[in-house]
Amino acid sequence: MPEKTYHIGVEATIDVIGGKWKPVILCHLRHQTMRTGELSRAIPQISQKMLTQQLRELEHDGIITRQVFKQVPPKVEYALSPYGETLVQILHELCLWGEDNVERRQANGEDVQILDRENVPN
Incomplete structure (x- = not known):
């Protein structure tokens, strides 16, 4: 296996949970198991x-679990793994920062909003 070198810890984090979709998927899974x-x-x-690809990568990295139920039609559920649970506080802070950012941008006259606030903890 080739050696991998990071210059700062956040590089290692982004290597696993970075990108457009992984943080969004993880934020949904931090509240509940989902199909x-x-x-x-x-x-x-x-x-x-893309959803399938991202789920496979997160499962490969041990961040989520995939449970397959033997039934017709097949049922598959995804959840944060115990290792993935260690990201919950980071994900929470990212959500809070994003809400604050949207409020700041709205205060500056920008037409921006968050549609789904129910998955954001108070």
Whole structure:
């Protein structure tokens, strides 16, 4: 396996949870176990192919678990793994920062909003 070198710790974090979709997926899973279809509905902008790819990468890195139920039609559920649970505080802080950022931008006259505030803890 090739050696990997990071110059700062955040590089190692971004290597695992970075990108456009992984943090969004993880923020949904921090509240509940979800099926693929539920994640698709919660993140309507993501394609099925990209969702599947991101879920596979997160599972490979040990951040989420995938449970397959032997039934017809097949049922698959995703949840944060115990290791993934260690990201909950970081994800919470990212959500709070994002809310504050949106409020600041609104105060500056920008037309921006957060549609789904129910998944944001108080």
